[in-house]
Amino acid sequence: MARGSLSALILHVHPRLVPEKATRIGYTWCLGGLALWMFLLEVFTGALLMLHYVPSTAEAYLSVQTITHVVEYGFFIRNLHYWCGQAMVLLVVLHMVRVFVSGAYAPPRRVNWLIGVGLLVGTLLVDFTGYLLVWDERALWARTIARNLAIELPLVGGFAAQVVFGPEEVSDTAMVRLYAWHVILLPLSMGLLCGWHFWRIRKDGGVFGPL
DSSP states (O other), X not given: OHHHHHHHHHHHHSOSOOOGGGGSOOTTTTHHHHHHHHHHHHHXXXXXXXXXXXXXXXXXXXXXXXXHHTXXXXXXXXXXXXXXXXXXXXXXXXXXXXXXXXTTTSTTSHHHHHHHHHXXXXXXXXXXXXXXXXXXXXXXXXXXXXXXXXXXXXXXXXXXXXXXXXXXXXXXXXXHHHHHIIIIIHHXXXXXXXXXXXXXHHHTTOSSSOO
């Protein structure tokens, strides 16, 4: 039974036969696929950066400078991580605009549109938390402003600010909270949503029509 389920999953992700029109680059411009590649590059380069980054208020900024100026190929890896992140934000936004303009959010793709919105929010959050992890003066002010804005949310403001940004005072607890969101919670959630997103595309008939 387990072998049958695995075979079904493999055939679902990589079917034996693919319609010819599904192999062409059409009006979608492959924006979703390109965004996925940026996400995978982010995971790979981020894992390399984790080997040298220290999530503490005293050493975070220094470790970033060490990665940039001391670690071999550190400057290249950090910049690749940064620019892939910016490219991912742009690609996801353009992908959402394309889906909206072409009306691809309508039934039966309504659920997948909502999943896409979740991925857009996750992309923006993972990009913002990465910006804060540099822990320079701009990042400290950005965290303060973002936390104050979060507190103003109706009903859940205080809880959301505490969960995402940690205590109001700048401390290692707040730093580790942001680090956990950036390297574990957000990427894991986005990976699961990506899998669900691509499964729904095939289930809803694909981009170019029924498969």
